[in-house]
Amino acid sequence: PSFQAEGDARSDWQILSLLDKNGDTYNDISDILKNMGNDFPSYSDISLFKLGDQGHNLNGSIKT
Helix, strand or coil, X not given: CCCCCCCCCCCHHHHHHHHCCCCCCCCXXXXXXXXXXXXXXXXXXXXXXXXXXXXXXXXXXXXX
């Protein structure tokens, strides 16, 4: 992130981790992407590097 979260503020991936009803714990956004790859085959090769700032071509359409 560009800025450090202040006070009780949380980053997006931390909020997703708190909402996860399976009890999975994530150390960072990469862990969430790996978990998505387990559940959704089209996400299995997605990484933060591949996403970059332009998104990733998924099933013929750009997801950003």
